[in-house]
Amino acid sequence: MKKVVVIGGGITGLSAAYALHQARQSGQDVDYVLIEKDERLGGKILTEKIDGYVVEGGPDCFLAEKPWAIQMAEKIGIIDEIIPSNEASKRTYVFADRKLHQLPDGLMGLVPTKIVPFALSPLISWPGKIRMAMDWFIPKKTTNEDETLGSFVKRRLGQEALDKIAEPLIGGIHAGDPDQMSLVASFPRFIQMEQKHGSLLKAMLSARKNAPKPKPPEPGKLKKTFFMTFKEGMGQLTDAVAAKLDNSKILTGKIVTSVSKKQDGRYQVSIKDGEPIEADSVIITAPAHLAAEIVDGLDKVMAENLAGIPQATSATVNLAFKRSDVHKSIEAFGFIVPISEKRKIKAGTYSSTKWDFRTPSDDYVLIRAFVGGAMNQELVFQDDESMLNMVLSELKDIIGITAKPVMHKIYRWVKGMPQYTIGHLERIKNIEDRQAANPGIYIVGGSYRGVGVPDCINVGTQAAEQALAYMKLK
Ligand SMILES: Cc1cc2nc3c(=O)[nH]c(=O)nc-3n(C[C@H](O)[C@H](O)[C@H](O)COP(=O)(O)OP(=O)(O)OC[C@H]3O[C@@H](n4cnc5c(N)ncnc54)[C@H](O)[C@@H]3O)c2cc1C
Known part of the structure; x- marks a missing residue:
């Protein structure tokens, strides 16, 4: 045999x-x-049930567009356990210039496709917006040489789009440094968009025009959202x-x-x-x-x-609070923090808003902060108490929470994030x-x-x- x-x-x-x-x-x-x-x-898939909270140490969801997770769930008989994200709260904020700004509606990938919400958004300055619009006219690259994500975004959309959108969004996914990341290995789609349409804006508008109209889910069929997870967590x-x-x-x-x-x-x-x-x-x-x-x-x-x-080191810090202790709205998926803000957390997910079944009751909320990544790895190596205090101090500045958490759990991922x-x-x-x-x-x-x-x-x-x-x- x-x-x-x-x-x-x-x-x-x-x-x-x-x-x-x-x-x-x-x-x-x-x-x-x-x-x-x-x-x-x-x-790296590590879910724990702690005091009735569903706590994710590693991944908290998967991309539904790639079929293999759903196919696997079907094969092993847990398709009915897949849950969508709560679309009514589908908003992400960027903490820039000491304030939370909503990522403008219509932002597909890195590129704005709806003019009005983008024009009205205070996230990007007017010179920054004009620079992003120049993508329409900038000729496409003519060599096949690989470039970094940072160089690509700067070339097409400008420094501000890199600092306030690309770096923190990508930072959340890859915990990476855009000035090191290979575009062809990490985001080959951007290269295809530039080569086929000559501009990211043109490519996104064409994709939006040709996108099939969203159909209501068939009764009894899985309602798909961009990100999905399992009722009891990825574990x-x-x-x-x-x-x-x-x-x-x-x-x-x-x-x-x-x-x-x-x-x-x-x-x-x-x-x-x-x-x-x-x-x-x-x-x-x-x-x-x-x-x-x-x-x-x-x-x-x-x-x-x-x-x-290379492998980057990061940590996730899960915190539960009494809902009555949270005074600012957390009706969103969470926030991301550009590295240029020089803060000590990279992002925060409002886990109990984004997903159902995360807390023992509606009287509590669950928030998850990200620490470290390619550009801030040393922060992961402090002891638990210092890490907790650091995260609480950042949450106080960013979303105004001053209360002590009723539960917390820290997970360190030393060399846990491969860098392409x-x-x-x-x-x-x-x-x-x-x-x-x-x-x-x-x-x-x-x-x-x-x-x-x-x-x-x-x-x-x-x-x-x-x-x-x-x-x-x-
Ligand atoms: C904090 C964090 C958040 C993430 N969020 C998401 C997300 O939301 N969505 C998403 O899709 N992905 C996410 N990812 C990425 C995703 O979790 C990983 O890419 C994926 O789980 C990797 O699976 P793997 O089996 O390839 O590797 P691993 O999960 O690393 O498994 C490899 C296994 O090999 C074992 N091993 C190593 N050496 C040996 C040895 N010598 N002998 C025996 N066993 C050994 C290890 O102990 C480990 O269990 C996240 C990753 C991290 C760290």
Whole structure:
């Protein structure tokens, strides 16, 4: 019987293991084992129920446009547990010049598509607005060379759009530095828009004109919103996938130290304080810097390229307050904070406004603050008390909350956010070339071709399918 070892029990590894489990169930002669270094499965997906609050340590939602999370939920029988965001409160604020400004309605991506709300918004100064409008006339780039997100936005829309819109919006997603991030690896859509339409404004207006009219959801069908989550949090997804697997094929609390090639072309997976396991194929889903350590003895070039993918450090701080202690409106999804404001938090999500089922009752609210990211990593390494006081002091300045939280929980993600910097796609190509030279090895996950949960499900499933195809060929 052929055997596959899956390293890492985050959503990528769980998706790979689930595809192998299904293959086994459908009669294919394959065995698998999933090895996770922590005692719990889920990786960066970490939901805790604390005093009746649904507390998200890592991701709190997924993008519905990418179909793989919804497809997975359907397959494992939890489609009815998916919930939409509360669209009535769909507003985001930017904290700029010491005030909260609503992001103008009609902002698609980075580009305003509705003139009136944009013109009336005090977020961007008049010279800044005129500079953004010049995008209409600026000729498109004629070389194929990669550029940073920062350089692209400055070139097309100007510095103010970068500072007040692009950097904080992107900062929220990638915890990244726009002056380091590769445009082609992170936002290939912007390149297509510029190349096809000659201008981002023209591209967005054309997209708006050609967008299909939103249809009311069919009765009994899932009502889709841009971001979606699960009633009991994102952990419901990883728990449900894990519950489908055969328990005897999951090893938790075991660290894989290396993968080496045997003379017969099979692989040996070595485990700290454990017996090595032999396999025909190995799917490595550990974050790139840890995958580098695992393959160091197998393939130096692969390891060097993996180690070359930087990972930023960040933290999320969840806080519950009595609703009566919150005097400013939090009827919104939250706020983002440009780095130019020199504040100590990057964003705040009003979790209990954005989603239902987050608090034990309506008398409480749940807020989540983001600390750190590529440009402020040192803030993550203070002790819990200092971190809590820092976040409370920022929330006081930004939304005027002075009360003590009734519950709080801090999660640190050291090297938890892969950064797709200039040269990322080259590094990925080198890694993939070295995979081809080591047949049966697959390296997939959030560090490589998409950080979102749906992307991770997709690449994990694909890696399992590739492993199955490879083993039949052998
Ligand atoms: C704070 C934060 C917020 C985020 N928000 C969102 C969001 O809202 N929406 C979204 O779509 N995405 C979000 N993301 C990104 C998303 O969570 C990740 O890209 C995704 O969960 C990565 O899954 P993965 O399985 O590839 O990696 P991981 O979840 O990192 O799993 C890898 C696993 O490998 C294990 N491992 C590592 N080394 C070894 C070893 N030597 N031996 C055995 N096991 C090992 C690790 O312990 C880990 O469990 C967020 C990420 C963070 C950090």
